Amino acid sequence: MAAVKKRSSSFMFSPFFLFSLVSFLSLSDAVTRSSNRKVTVALNPGAPSPPRGGELLHVRAEGDNDTLHFLFSSQGAPALLLVHTNTSSSTVTVNWPQFEARNISGSLKVEPESSVLYSTAVVFSRLLEYDDVNDTAEPTFDLFPPYELQNFTWSRLNLSGPTALLCGAAAGPAFAGGSLCVQLSVFGSEGRGQSWPRLLHTADSAQLAVWLDGVLPRATRSRFLLELQTVGGAYPPDRVEVHRSIDDEFTPSIFKVSRWLSVENGSSEVLGFLQWKPVAYRRAAPALEDATPCRHSEPQPRSGAAAAEASGLVLAFYEAPRAFGLNVSFGLAGEPFYNSTKFFSWTVLLGTGDPPVDSFSPLVLAMMAVGLGTPLLLLLVGGVCVCVLKRAAASASAAAYEPIN
Numbered sequence: 215m216a217a218v219k220k221r222s223s224s225f226m227f228s229p230f231f232l233f234s235l236v237s238f239l240s241l242s243d244a245v246t247r248s249s250n251r252k253v254t255v256a257l258n259p260g261a262p263s264p265p266r267g268g269e270l271l272h273v274r275a276e277g278d279n280d281t282l283h284f285l286f287s288s289q290g291a292p293a294l295l296l297v298h299t300n301t302s303s304s305t306v307t308v309n310w311p312q313f314e315a316r317n318i319s320g321s322l323k324v325e326p327e328s329s330v331l332y333s334t335a336v337v338f339s340r341l342l343e344y345d346d347v348n349d350t351a352e353p354t355f356d357l358f359p360p361y362e363l364q365n366f367t368w369s370r371l372n373l374s375g376p377t378a379l380l381c382g383a384a385a386g387p388a389f390a391g392g393s394l395c396v397q398l399s400v401f402g403s404e405g406r407g408q409s410w411p412r413l414l415h416t417a418d419s420a421q422l423a424v425w426l427d428g429v430l431p432r433a434t435r436s437r438f439l440l441e442l443q444t445v446g447g448a449y450p451p452d453r454v455e456v457h458r459s460i461d462d463e464f465t466p467s468i469f470k471v472s473r474w475l476s477v478e479n480g481s482s483e484v485l486g487f488l489q490w491k492p493v494a495y496r497r498a499a500p501a502l503e504d505a506t507p508c509r510h511s512e513p514q515p516r517s518g519a520a521a522a523e524a525s526g527l528v529l530a531f532y533e534a535p536r537a538f539g540l541n542v543s544f545g546l547a548g549e550p551f552y553n554s555t556k557f558f559s560w561t562v563l564l565g566t567g568d569p570p571v572d573s574f575s576p577l578v579l580a581m582m583a584v585g586l587g588t589p590l591l592l593l594l595v596g597g598v599c600v601c602v603l604k605r606a607a608a609s610a611s612a613a614a615y616e617p618i619n
Contacts, residue, residue: 249418252276253276258271269370270287271371271378283298285297289525291364296335298486299330309322319529334446334450335445336422342441344357353543356433358432390430391430394426395427399423413490413491414570437552438558452513452538468505471491487567494559496550496555504555516538
């Protein structure tokens with residue numbers, strides 16, 4: 215029985231077993247998280263002519279028995295509305311005269327209205343700049359007048375499949391040769407961004423990349439903040455959780471992820487989220503040395519009416535919205551100022567359900583299996599060799615004695 219137990223223990227800790235376990239877990243993870251959606255894109259759906267004051271993009275992500283509607287608008291401040299329905303046949307209708315007038319709610323509907331499971335919107339409302347004279351990265355004082363993004367002049371949407379690029383500028387010399395851009399990407403399946411921070415996404419989420427390029431700062435030591443507002447009905451995202459990780463394989467030197475969550479009162483079920491890595495980049499083609507940390511303030515209740523005034527999309531869909539806002543600040547004390555490259559970019563994910571969770575890749579798991587299994591294999595082989603040598607020595611000693619009559 216002792217011999218059987220020993221063989222069982224050796225198998226349990228053998229490299230082959232560890233590698234098999236790693237492969238099984240990786241395959242199981244891929245199977246459980248795999249889901250695909252059919253993605254279709256419509257620009258200004260149902261509009262009789264090019265709309266005035268901004269465009270509306272509708273990206274429909276259809277599943278087997280549900281649909282995600284992503285509506286991206288430049289009517290006022292850039293905003294992305296996510297509506298999740300429990301049917302694959304739900305549709306979006308727009309009353310264009312009312313939508314363009316921006317003076318009445320209900321001009322944009324998802325029908326049937328009874329099919330709506332969850333909705334939320336994120337609005338990029340203001341860009342703030344301050345003079346960090348003492349290099350403290352604390353924007354308490356020396357704030358310049360903010361740039362109200364609802365007053366920007368926005369370009370037409372530049373479409374490339376389920377990706378849309380929107381760029382805008384404020385009046386005045388600061389934006390004479392620069393712009394603020396927002397890029398939306400919607401996905402039909404699980405994957406990862408091609409450029410840093412390489413956020414993991416699912417078919418239940420969309421990615422927004424924001425960058426400021428070539429804008430003249432109002433001081434030599436300027437730093438910037440971006441104000442975001444989340445809007446919803448009963449349960450808008452209202453709290454941020456920071457999760458730590460021991461793996462920085464896809465975002466080097468970053469071991470955290472921030473999640474702005476929408477949770478039903480008294481429940482642990484996550485209805486929707488915004489998720490980002492606390493890092494921005496100082497160049498359009500980032501390298502590790504171009505990474506700069508960013509921080510966020512705690513979400514605070516905001517006026518739903520003010521959010522609706524900033525974004526025509528919010529006003530069109532919600533009758534009595536609730537809103538929360540926070541600021542994302544770029545750069546810490548000792549980090550280069552905006553003037554060093556006149557560029558920064560930041561990426562955030564918006565989705566429904568639980569946020570995607572980074573896990574070790576099969577390559578890293580295989581390396582861990584080899585790293586753990588090799589010492590155990592050496593110990594096992596060494597133990598066998600010692601046993602064999604001892605048995606051989608004992609046999610040789612027994613053969614050296616002559617029997618006594």
